[in-house]
Each structure stands twice: as structure tokens, then as C-alpha cells.
Amino acid sequence: MKLPTFNFKNIVVETDKNIAIVSLNRSTKRNALNAEMIEELISIFSAFPRYGVKAVVLRSEGEHFSAGLDLIEHLQQERSASDFMQVCLRWHEAFNKIEYSGIPVIAALKGATIGGGLELASAAHIRIADQTTYFALPEGQRGLFTGGGATIRVSELIGRARMIDMMLTGRIYKANEALSIGLCQYLVENNSDASAIEIAKAVAEIPPLSNFAICSTISHTRNMSALDASYMESFVAGVVNTQPEANERLKAFANKTAVRVKAD
Numbered sequence: 656m657k658l659p660t661f662n663f664k665n666i667v668v669e670t671d672k673n674i675a676i677v678s679l680n681r682s683t684k685r686n687a688l689n690a691e692m693i694e695e696l697i698s699i700f701s702a703f704p705r706y707g708v709k710a711v712v713l714r715s716e717g718e719h720f721s722a723g724l725d726l727i728e729h730l731q732q733e734r735s736a737s738d739f740m741q742v743c744l745r746w747h748e749a750f751n752k753i754e755y756s757g758i759p760v761i762a763a764l765k766g767a768t769i770g771g772g773l774e775l776a777s778a779a780h781i782r783i784a785d786q787t788t789y790f791a792l793p794e795g796q797r798g799l800f801t802g803g804g805a806t807i808r809v810s811e812l813i814g815r816a817r818m819i820d821m822m823l824t825g826r827i828y829k830a831n832e833a834l835s836i837g838l839c840q841y842l843v844e845n846n847s848d849a850s851a852i853e854i855a856k857a858v859a860e861i862p863p864l865s866n867f868a869i870c871s872t873i874s875h876t877r878n879m880s881a882l883d884a885s886y887m888e889s890f891v892a893g894v895v896n897t898q899p900e901a902n903e904r905l906k907a908f909a910n911k912t913a914v915r916v917k918a919d
């Protein structure tokens with residue numbers, strides 16, 4: 656798989672076979688998300704499906720995943736309410752591209768995963784933390800409010816009460832506790848990057864149609880009635896579960912050549 660050369664200033668994109676590795680590359684500013692970086696994320700996540708990317712690792716340079724909204728840019732731009740609404744629409748565009756892309760995105764988290772950084776992480780399909788990772792929503796302390804989809808995604812991950820508590824009190828969740836409340840699904844000793852790459856390579860082996868269904872259908876059902884969601888599920892399953900790749904895998908199961916699902 657070959658991607659064209661992109662002239663990004665705030666992110667770096669590399670490939671490893673059929674997976675792409677997107678690194679936030681603004682560590683001197685603790686990977687704070689400025690408007691330009693959001694545009695770059697929109698561009699790259701829009702491009703991935705065209706180049707056959709099978710899975711994505713989203714990681715950061717430096718010690719912190721992301722310190723959230725670029726507070727200095729926000730201050731200096733003297734934005735009006737409608738200016739900031741437009742900013743939020745671009746954040747939503749970027750993060751929806753990630754969540755609804757149909758391509759699995761694995762986030763490798765470390766250090767500060769704060770505010771908009773947590774909003775970005777929560778758009779990924781799998782979050783891996785290491786022992787340095789911590790999560791916070793200091794919006795209240797800064798006199799701000801979340802604008803990148805946290806009201807939907809973070810509240811879904813941990814529940815409304817915990818999210819409101821984080822925003823009101825500035826409560827910090829360190830890695831262990833974060834794992835137990837669902838802010839991340841994996842906690843590794845060190846180097847969440849290596850674990851994310853390993854998982855990305857494994858999920859890249861899943862048929863693309865299955866990945867497309869897993870990494871978009873479940874998100875789409877959030878806005879549907881149970882009746883409509885089950886109808887859509889049957890529709891998607893009708894297409895996915897009759898694909899030739901499924902047939903091959905089921906034949907392997909029948910021939911006893913496929914791996915068995917065992918706990919030990």
C-alpha cells in the first residue's frame with residue numbers, strides 16, 4: 656500500500672504494510688489541537704479509504720497524547736460565538752471521519768489525554784493506555800465547554816454522571832481507574848504504540864466489509880429506535896454474512912483448519 660506525499664505541518668503519516676500510522680506531531684505544544692491540525696486530520700482520514708488502508712494507528716510524538724484545544728490560538732483569535740461554532744463543526748467533521756470511516760482506528764494514548772485530546776481519542780474504535788496516561792476534562796476550570804463531540808462519545812463511554820463530575824471538578828483519571836470505568840479498553844505497562852500496531856495489524860486481517868460494518872454500523876445505531884436499529888442490523892448482516900470471504904472462513908471452520916475460540 657502506498658500513500659501519496661502529504662505536506663502536513665502538524666501530523667506525520669507513515670505506513671507499515673497495509674496499516675497507516677498517524678502521529679500528532681506538535682509535541683512542543685503538547686499536541687494541542689489547532690485549527691490547522693484539525694484540517695489535516697480531515698484530509699488524511701478522508702483519503703484513507705481511497706488508498707486501501709486496512710487499519711489506522713493514531714498516536715503522538717512526545718510525552719503526551721494531546722492537551723486538547725489550542726488555548727493560545729483560541730485566545731489570540733478572539734473568536735465570536737459563531738466563529739467557534741464553525742470551529743466545532745470542523746472538529747466534528749474530523750472526528751466523525753474517524754468514527755464512521757469503516758476503517759478500524761486504534762488510539763495509542765500516553766501522558767495527558769485532556770479535553771479535546773480525549774474527544775479525539777474517544778472517536779477511535781479502540782483506546783490503549785500505558786501507565787503514564789491520564790484523562791481529564793478541565794473545561795469547567797478554563798471557563799469552556801466541550802466542542803468536539805465529548806457530550807456524545809465520552810458520556811457514552813463512562814456515563815453522564817462521571818463526565819459531568821470530570822467537567823465540574825477537574826477530576827483526573829489515572830490509567831488504572833480509567834480502565835475500570837471504560838475510558839480505555841487496554842492498559843499496557845509501557846509503549847502503547849507497540850500494542851496499537853500489533854492490534855492494528857491483527858484487525859487489518861479481518862475482511863474489509865466486516866470492518867466497515869463493525870466500524871460504522873454500531874455507531875450509526877446510536878441515533879435509531881431499537882426497531883430501526885435491528886432492521887439495519889439485519890440488513891448489514893445480510894450483506895456481510897454472505898460475503899465470499901465469510902464463506903471461505905466458514906469452510907475452514909468446517910474443515911477443522913480454523914482456529915478455535917478458547918479462553919486458554
Ligand code: 1HE
Binds near residue numbers: 743767793794
Ligand atoms: C498549549 C496547550 C494547549 C500546552 N493549548 N498550548 N486543555 C488544557 O487545559 C490542558 C492545558 N495544558 C496543560 O495543562 C499542560 O500543558 C500539560 C499538563 C498538558 C503539559 O504540562 P507541561 O508542564 O509538560 O507543559 P507546559 O509548560 O504547560 O506547556 C508546554 C508548551 O505547550 C507551552 O508553550 P510554550 O510556547 O510556552 O513553550 C504551552 O503553552 C503549550 N501548551 N497545552 C495551547 N492546550 C473543542 S473544545 C475543547 C476544549 C478543551 O480541549 S479544554 C482543555 C484544554
